Amino acid sequence: MKNKAFILLLTLIIQPLLFAQTKGMVSIKGSRYIPLYGRDSSVVEVKNFEMDVFPVTNADYANFIKQYPKWQKSKVIKLFVDKSYLTNWENDLELKDSEKPDSPVTYISWFAAKDYCECQGKRLPTIDEWEYVAMADETTKDARVKSSYNKQILAWYEAPRSNENKIGENQKNIWGVHDLHGLVWEWTLDFNSVLITGESRKDVDKDSNLFCASAAVNATDLMNYAAFMRYAIRGSLKAKYSMKNLGFRCVKDIPTK
Amino acid sequence: MKISRYIVIILITITNVLSCRSDKKTTSDLAQAYQCPMKCEGEKTYNETGSCKICNMDLVLVANSPKTLESGVISEESIFNLTSKWNTEEGKTIQLKDLKGKTLVMVMIYTSCKAACPRLAADMRYIESTIPDEKIKNIQFVLVSIDPETDTPEKLKAFAKENGMQNNQWTFLQGSVSGVREFANVLSVKYKEISPIDFSHSNIISVFNTQGELIHQQEGLGVDNKETIETIIKITP
Numbered sequence: 001m002k003n004k005a006f007i008l009l010l011t012l013i014i015q016p017l018l019f020a021q022t023k024g025m026v027s028i029k030g031s032r033y034i035p036l037y038g039r040d041s042s043v044v045e046v047k048n049f050e051m052d053v054f055p056v057t058n059a060d061y062a063n064f065i066k067q068y069p070k071w072q073k074s075k076v077i078k079l080f081v082d083k084s085y086l087t088n089w090e091n092d093l094e095l096k097d098s099e100k101p102d103s104p105v106t107y108i109s110w111f112a113a114k115d116y117c118e119c120q121g122k123r124l125p126t127i128d129e130w131e132y133v134a135m136a137d138e139t140t141k142d143a144r145v146k147s148s149y150n151k152q153i154l155a156w157y158e159a160p161r162s163n164e165n166k167i168g169e170n171q172k173n174i175w176g177v178h179d180l181h182g183l184v185w186e187w188t189l190d191f192n193s194v195l196i197t198g199e200s201r202k203d204v205d206k207d208s209n210l211f212c213a214s215a216a217v218n219a220t221d222l223m224n225y226a227a228f229m230r231y232a233i234r235g236s237l238k239a240k241y242s243m244k245n246l247g248f249r250c251v252k253d254i255p256t257k
Numbered sequence: 258m259k260i261s262r263y264i265v266i267i268l269i270t271i272t273n274v275l276s277c278r279s280d281k282k283t284t285s286d287l288a289q290a291y292q293c294p295m296k297c298e299g300e301k302t303y304n305e306t307g308s309c310k311i312c313n314m315d316l317v318l319v320a321n322s323p324k325t326l327e328s329g330v331i332s333e334e335s336i337f338n339l340t341s342k343w344n345t346e347e348g349k350t351i352q353l354k355d356l357k358g359k360t361l362v363m364v365m366i367y368t369s370c371k372a373a374c375p376r377l378a379a380d381m382r383y384i385e386s387t388i389p390d391e392k393i394k395n396i397q398f399v400l401v402s403i404d405p406e407t408d409t410p411e412k413l414k415a416f417a418k419e420n421g422m423q424n425n426q427w428t429f430l431q432g433s434v435s436g437v438r439e440f441a442n443v444l445s446v447k448y449k450e451i452s453p454i455d456f457s458h459s460n461i462i463s464v465f466n467t468q469g470e471l472i473h474q475q476e477g478l479g480v481d482n483k484e485t486i487e488t489i490i491k492i493t494p
Contacts, residue, residue: 074318077333079443091306110442192442193449195457239442 335469341436
């Protein structure tokens with residue numbers, strides 16, 4: 001009897017170690033797929049990883065800057081942020097009254113988002129990882145062929161001020177991830193690999209064809225207008241920019257055995 | 258074998274956590290100045306947030322209030338605030354702030370590059386050749402690899418030799434994948450791996466003053482180097 005109880009206890013202790021899934025994250029099983037703009041616009045491979053179920057909220061971020069004061073808005077250095085960084089915060093530690101703690105944090109730069117994730121032992125997702133999870137809907141892993149999928153996303157793009165909504169109000173997708181669409185745009189680790197700028201023909205030697213004449217020829221999925229918009233936004237960003245409707249979430253590698 | 262891998266993972270996690278902790282030190286007590294956005298009371302400033310006594314608007318942080326960083330001499334916009342570590346072609350490990358005190362002319366390349374990089378390197382060499390001898394010792398020409406996995410210090414050294422960039426004024430840097438991405442973002446350089454040995458990237462030459470502040474950027478291939486050269490000569494003592 002005693003022995004059994006001991007074994008039970010042991011299993012209870014060991015189980016979370018064996019199936020270690022980080023709190024607030026879900027496992028994403030990697031695969032190969034064709035993103036809108038992959039390496040040579042062909043198949044990319046995404047490895048297994050874990051992704052935050054929700055975007056990082058204002059409350060999460062408040063905790064973070066309490067711990068790491070260098071990211072408070074009066075202390076952060078200009079190399080890493082622009083003027084609108086945390087502009088919706090009353091002071092270093094508090095949100096303005098109009099803002100909700102469980103809305104996604106926005107007005108943050110790539111540097112801030114990157115450091116936030118690293119300080120949690122995580123990292124920002126790559127574009128390929130983000131797009132991989134985001135192409136799912138409630139029932140399918142790749143819903144890009146469904147017209148309902150594209151319509152829903154585009155309806156959000158038209159909805160004003162969705163950044164003021166709370167997290168978790170959008171249906172989770174088949175992976176168990178909420179709010180990839182319908183709330184805010186999200187930073188990605190390698191957003192600066194989208195090679196389009198105002199002067200793309202001049203400063204980049206290849207692949208500068210997203211919105212130029214040749215754009216449509218290279219895109220793998222002409223119907224995926226929503227993805228076009230995401231890539232265009234990424235191409236226009238600089239790492240110190242902060243925007244009202246741009247937040248982030250983190251991911252974590254799963255060590256290969 | 259497995260165990261050693263776990264140990265490595267644990268060590269990496271610990272160093273990550275530690276490196277985050279150490280960031281705390283750089284913050285110090287800063288003198289804050291708040292001011293009415295309408296300047297009802299002229300240039301009068303307050304030490305804490307609140308509202309203006311005259312128009313009742315929220316006081317705002319004065320943008321150019323002097324901030325004394327712990328490191329003292331470098332400004333907020335200086336690239337010497339980056340703490341990433343880099344290997345030189347000579348196998349030394351440095352931080353960017355170790356380059357402080359010289360004008361820096363920086364470009365991002367990769368050595369297996371066949372298209373744009375030789376021309377960028379040629380531009381750098383041309384710029385270097387036009388600088389008067391007495392100024393050269395106060396300038397460092399830095400070529401940073403965007404392909405740190407391939408471009409080892411040995412490869413960079415070989416590249417330096419091939420391109421006649423072996424004198425003291427030339428430095429080549431190999432960073433970590435994350436450090437390179439961060440640095441590229443500071444320079445607004447975009448790049449993308451399109452195959453294991455080939456990258457697309459912006460062709461930008463950046464000039465920094467002795468304090469690591471970005472002074473000038475030249476974009477594009479085969480453009481006129483005149484403005485870049487003038488800037489370098491002007492800011493170099």
